[in-house]
Amino acid sequence: MLNIVKTPEGLWQEFARLAKQPSVIDSELHDETNDHFVLAYGPVAQRNQFQALLYSAQDQFNVSIVPIHDLGLCGEIPWPGKVICHFHWIHDKTKNAKTEAEADEAVVYWENLLQRIKGNGHKIVWTVHNVMPHETVWVEQDKKIHQMMADAADALHVMASDSATLTAPYYTLDERKMSVVPHPTYEGAQPDEVSRAEARTQLQISEDEFVFLSFGAIMEYKGYDRLMAAYDQLRGKTAKKTKLIIAGLPSDKALVGKIAAWGEDKPDVILDMTPVPHDKLQVYFRSADISVCPYRRTMNSGAAMMAITFDVPVLGPNSGGFLDIETSGCGVTFNNTNDLALVEKMRSLADEKLLASEDLVRAKKKLTPLAISKCFFSNIKEMVV
16 A cells, blocks of 8 residues: 655655665665665555556665655655655646636746756656646647756657657656656556456457457547447448447546447447446456447557457557657557548458467567566666766
């Protein structure tokens, strides 16, 4: 269980506890080649396992991990040794802003926080998860905050090789500070005991049907409108019978309603727009032939990496991490500027074998959490510590 720091008192208590750890004492006081450092990170995503996977090799790199709930506390860290403040999503203040004045205050907040961290002699690492917040309202303020973070960071962790190109219309990433380390799979973090046959039995899917799965939080930018249109055009035009599963967190209530209305009375459509429990998630992925990510905007995709975890290849737009997935041999892409390209790609996949499963299994070995975590810490230590 994470001991998440939420208050100034909690911050001091956590570092007092850390100072008593034998391994830390030995490193800080008695190791002439002391390479110990504290990595304080935030915000903490408790539903998303990404952070736990990214830091899974911490014991091999002499690093103490401190999760921070209130990002402002990163400017108050009471530690005499090496400290890295590792930021993930940085839209918490603008997200909650009700007026433009409050959004402007968010910009000042971040400017002051980054100055305090630098003034304390601490380092900054930023993982660039998205080009911009998915549902940004205060675009200009978010652009300023993202540029400030990009400029202040000592290292930029990006997961898609074309990240600098994708962000260029909004803010500039200094490629000299960039470390490209892909999003890991979720290997070992999800239950995986159900066979393909058992999964299909549970969902009443026959073995000869080709199953498309769209998994993840239901949000507008993910292109569910064109997925529904594409599937309507595809129905009855493939050699195999097909099914489409749409499952995931109902983040956009209006969109959920549209999908529910569309899928009603369609026997070849399975809908489960709920927070899918971990033990049921495997049922959907083990029953699928292809994971469809029809996103209109994208940089990185945890849903795609979840599919690869279960040996399911991915179909996504020809942008961001999906291009890297295609290059790795774990999936294919479609032309993101042409909705008909999605239809044609889905049709061809239903009628042809995508790629040998052993190719995907071989490719995903480089994307295991431990392999990715080792690469992340190695690069950070080389660039920052």
